[in-house]
Amino acid sequence: MAVSKKDEGRGSGIIRPFGNLECYEYHMLQLRFLGNTIVSCRYTLPAALLADADRHHGVVVARVEDAIARVVLEHAALRIDVVNADSKRPAWVGVERVDFAHHVRWEEGGGGGAEDSSEAKLREIIERRLNEPEANLAKRPGWRVLVLHGRGGSGPFLDIVFDYSHGLGDGTSGKIFHETLLRLLNTPPPTSAEPQSPLTNRVLTIPPTAAPLPPAVEKLAKFPVSAKFALSTAWKELRPPSFSPGTAAQAHWAPIRTTPYRTRFRSFDVSREDTARILAACRAHGTTLTGLLHALLLVCMAARVPAGSAAAFTGSTALDLRRHLAASAGLDPRRTMADYVSQTVHEFDAELVRRIRGVSDDGDPTAPARAEIMWSCAARVRREIQKRLDRGLKNDLVGLMRLVPDWRAQFRAEAGKPRVYSFVVSNLGVLDGGGGDAESWGIAHSVFAISAEVVGAAFQVSPISVKGGALCVSCSWQDCAVDAGLAGAVVADLELWLRFLGKP
Structure with a gap:
């Protein structure tokens, strides 16, 4: 022990x-x-x-x-x-x-x-x-x-x-x-x-x-929940498998498998100079790196996952709740190690996916017509995230967690349903590594890696960068739940897109 x-x-x-x-x-x-x-x-x-x-x-x-x-x-x-x-x-x-x-x-x-x-x-x-x-x-x-x-x-x-x-x-x-x-x-x-x-x-x-030990997040702030949100979300999340109707966005291409459990991991770096150009392009198109990654994942998966297996997609963004938690004597949430996280959801419907798949690219995955749709999606995701942040803690999923008496039973039930999320982006942003003084310790590079979640998103992307350094983009998925060839192709396409967008 x-x-x-x-x-x-x-x-x-x-x-x-x-x-x-x-x-x-x-x-x-x-x-x-x-x-x-x-x-x-x-x-x-x-x-x-x-x-x-x-x-x-x-x-x-x-x-x-x-x-x-x-x-x-x-x-x-x-x-x-x-x-x-x-x-x-x-x-x-x-x-x-x-x-x-x-x-x-x-x-x-x-x-x-x-x-x-x-x-x-x-x-x-x-x-x-x-x-x-x-x-x-x-x-x-x-x-x-x-x-x-x-x-x-x-x-x-x-x-x-x-x-x-x-x-x-x-x-x-x-x-x-x-x-x-x-x-x-x-x-x-x-x-x-x-x-x-x-x-x-x-x-x-x-x-x-x-x-x-700091308090649990629900003890630090109120999570008000409207009756409409509670009823609709609770029914959608807690209903038994026999009452779960199919939707076009369910990730049937990555069925939930409880065993074997193994996370596969890949990562690649984008240079400091290329990252700066990518961020400038994001600002010019009214989005952020998180919005861009969602749009790129959508474009890559629409191209790689057969239409018969996925007519639409659902993604999610991990949200740090610390911005909504007030500091008090002895507790600054922004500098506290704790579970203070939630998520917001992005739905990409069948019509949008058909438009992406309908682009004639002549073998070029970064074709201009596809890039135009991609930037439009990236800006939309950014607006959705901002709307969610502006709402504060109202109608947050954390506020409904008290309705689940036994999470083990809940997870076993979810394992019998179709997978909801195709991908998730969890962006840790920029870490200040110091390093300006040769006489000091510094951080030159960082990697953020998250394990596969059996009943969560099929494909996970977790970027992090060090101030003044390269951007590291990590990708992970569950072995046997996601086809290895498909996952490798999505990682390669994602890297190709970012290098294309970072070109001078």
């Missing part, structure tokens, strides 16, 4: 029961309907450590582990475990210690000093860790860090792979972890007059003064 619970047998260490969204995420993990979430960042070392990295290896290890320990002390989500795991509403329990022997590992990156080798190993590790259940279950680590030593053209670097249970936090939480870690790496080490490293023999003892 990776953590030591406070008086677990007597229950005096219980902090609070799971919130509604936490139950949703945890029970998906428990059923093996979801895997891990990963945010990985490539850290550049200060000049003083670059000069002789091998000689300073021990210093680097101590500095990084000390900073990770301080991240754990700042974020209560990293020092909790689960009790009553088999109940309908488990609870969070505090821990006394976190043993880094179970949570933090160090490995060599790609061999021979070749950056390509480091990239290949990183991709392999991310796919493997997306599928490992160890970070999901009670009495196991809820998070892990793997540090890979690498060497590129500008010298040594560290790939720090943070993978964690979605029950502990959403995608933004992984970004917050790295932002906090970078800040603490660049915080001067304590002087002799100040407390030394919180680690002793790689064990972190949690002081009683550590910050408390």
Whole structure:
């Protein structure tokens, strides 16, 4: 067991029961309907450590582990475990210690000093860790860090792979972890007059003064729900399979399969210069990168999925709710690791899909007529997202989650229905990696990877970029549920489109 619970047998260490969204995420993990979430960042070392990295290896290890320990002390989500795991509403329990022997590992990156080798190993590790259940279950680590030593053209670097249970936090939480870690790496080490490293023999003892676990999202704000929204959405989401009529947008091309569960993962980078041109084109067409990715996925899937299998498509966008949550004494949601996420839906009807498929492209997937439809769709998605944001927390799906008494039963029922969503875009935006000062730690690159969701979207796209750096676009899907050849073709088409749009 990776953590030591406070008086677990007597229950005096219980902090609070799971919130509604936490139950949703945890029970998906428990059923093996979801895997891990990963945010990985490539850290550049200060000049003083670059000069002789091998000689300073021990210093680097101590500095990084000390900073990770301080991240754990700042974020209560990293020092909790689960009790009553088999109940309908488990609870969070505090821990006394976190043993880094179970949570933090160090490995060599790609061999021979070749950056390509480091990239290949990183991709392999991310796919493997997306599928490992160890970070999901009670009495196991809820998070892990793997540090890979690498060497590129500008010298040594560290790939720090943070993978964690979605029950502990959403995608933004992984970004917050790295932002906090970078800040603490660049915080001067304590002087002799100040407390030394919180680690002793790689064990972190949690002081009683550590910050408390933040409340569940429904305890931080009201989620008003109109009667019309409640009735229509509850019936659509909660009705039994026998009462689920077919629609043209259902993803019959990617049937729900509960086994085998395995996430397949691919990613590609778009250079800083190309990304800048793509964003300028988005602004000129009244959209954003998220809107553009939805439109490109629609165009790519309309071209690749046979019309007989998909006459229309439904997509969704992950929405960070922190913008709607007010800060208070001791809690700033924008800097808090927690499950504060929702989604909004985009429907692309059969007439639109027929128009896309009807474009004569002469073998050119980026034909001007298709690009015109694509930009129109991208602008529409942007308007839909903005309308949803302007509505605040009213008529949000999180407000209806209290109607589900048992998420495991609900997920098993959903597994018997047709898949609703063909694709989802979860955009973490831009991470400020610093790096302007040669004497400081910096982040040069980041990867955001999400695991397949058995009853969720068939195809997942998760972009992230570092300020002033390349855009990384990750794609994931469930093996055996999505045809490997189709998924590979969609990834290739998506990359082709972005490179075309980024050309000078």
